[in-house]
Ligand SMILES: CC(C)[C@H](C(=O)O)[C@@H](O)C(=O)O
């Protein structure tokens with residue numbers, strides 16, 4: 159029986175995650191849940207943003223649904239964003255961010271793309287230093303063949319499973335020939351191996367600036383985008399404007415035998431506690447968990463279709479009403 | 494009398510730059526021109542992409558109009574993109590990329606923003622190395638107080654001159670606290686000094702991922718965006734979708750006593766030599782030269798208004814016909 163570690167976190171995470179769990183339980187009968195803590199509130203109470211029990215619970219379940227965490231306005235000693243710690247500790251090396259046109263809320267139809275973002279290295283390695291008495295700051299951007307390779311292999315396996323054929327490698331190798339050259343060449347080699355093994359893949363490359371423009375002007379042209387950590391961060395946020403904004407954008411972080419789904423949005427302290435947060439991004443993230451953690455494609459589709467029907471009906475106001483509309487449409491799907 | 498060093502470069506640079514020079518000469522009577530070489534063609538002929546005479550000519554004129562350069566598909570020893578060499582050698586530390594809604598061609602009206610991009614450091618310093626026998630590649634991202642400060646001061650001076658009040662600092666200090674913290678704090682300090690000196694500035698900060706999303710969904714909200722080198726590269730390309738794409742996006746690189754204007758687009762070898770390239774981006778770049786190199790605001794406005802009228806008329810086909818439409822509308826403006 160599948161189990162999920164539920165980590166609402168801070169702010170609206172406390173509202174949208176319980177909503178998503180209700181939908182997930184309706185779509186995956188018998189699902190067990192374990193509650194766990196993480197985030198800024200947890201740091202204030204317990205002195206750590208990610209307690210060891212939380213890590214242990216996620217590892218045990220192999221699957222987690224994470225809400226959002228707040229960060230202090232000023233740097234606080236010992237505090238690091240919980241999501242970065244989770245990605246690192248659990249070695250969640252691939253971040254999937256699908257963007258699809260959704261009824262009524264998307265500015266355009268016909269978009270169905272997936273950003274596959276490297277999730278462990280690049281500028282996220284935390285290697286920064288000061289020089290010249292603080293006049294100069296230097297950050298290291300680290301790209302390894304190993305991380306690029308496992309990312310590419312995961313992306314290709316996913317494409318195979320989903321019938322996706324077109325892969326766009328996004329990099330800036332004209333300015334960063336060694337780091338982005340390594341990334342690009344490693345992905346290309348994985349594509350060659352997959353092609354030899356019989357998979358049909360069309361591969362192309364785009365410079366990250368050109369990709370940002372094309373994502374704004376011709377989003378329909380994209381199928382799967384594979385890129386390094388920070389480029390993926392930027393491009394997936396940009397792309398999420400096409401599904402109707404962050405309130406509707408799901409994501410999932412994948413490691414080996416462990417997956418953590420999270421809405422792309424943050425903890426939105428300005429609207430927290432009012433029951434008005436949109437739970438759709440969290441619900442769609444729960445669907446990604448069904449698909450990628452438990453290979454329950456049917457349950458994933460049922461959740462996604464219920465969301466689409468709810469959007470077609472016109473979303474009511476408030477977290478509770480939206481959740482009821484989605485669960486109601488889930489039942490419709492059962493006949 | 495103003496002088497301009499004209500560097501068409503490769504591909505469609507050879508077509509759009511002569512067109513832009515004609516318009517510039519019509520708007521700035523008595524303008525002198527000096528021709529110079531740079532780019533891939535130049536590298537093949539002379540073994541250098543930026544000959545010393547070209548640098549000398551630009552320095553002497555204090556102003557250059559640059560087209561575009563091609564790059565070889567594979568890395569070639571000794572070759573570096575001419576534009577990167579020019580920015581570095583001439584210490585062109587501020588790259589201005591204005592994006593405005595244009596009649597008929599822009600998907601939306603009401604947009605008038607300016608990206609001010611740091612142009613000398615960040616990930617563009619060329620400090621990359623391999624480790625672990627090529628298994629790991631590392632790039633250094635360098636941010637200095639000096640470069641951040643002169644950029645901020647230039648941006649604030651420009652804002653003062655142009656009556657722009659709202660400054661958005663774009664960074665990723667939640668992940669890069671030292672480098673982007675230094676950039677952000679230095680810009681903030683410059684704002685405090687400007688405010689004390691009586692300038693009205695509203696300042697805000699956005700994380701680069703959030704900025705990419707807002708630029709896609711609420712472009713009207715932006716006035717001036719100030720950011721580091723690669724973020725500026727990505728965001729300005731993204732933003733150019735709002736003026737109607739790269740064929741319409743101008744830019745200018747500013748140093749001390751020297752300015753180099755260039756269309757944001759590349760050399761487009763696929764359409765080069767056919768007389769079909771759109772010269773508008775080059776013409777609008779020439780207008781930026783009038784404004785920023787020679788403080789000829791009237792001439793700059795006249796060129797921009799002529800472009801707008803030509804767009805309102807409906808652009809004819811071909812470089813020559815578009816150029817004639819713009820010069821024709823320039824004369825109209827004289828009455
Ligand atoms: C909160 C932040 C550290 C994080 C990131 O940059 O990865 C967020 O923007 C995301 O995309 O999940």
Ligand SMILES: CC(C)[C@H](C(=O)O)[C@@H](O)C(=O)O
Pocket residue numbers: 332333367574576577726757
């Ligand atoms: C050609 C390339 C090196 C350059 C850059 O990255 O700066 C271009 O994209 C630009 O924006 O002018």
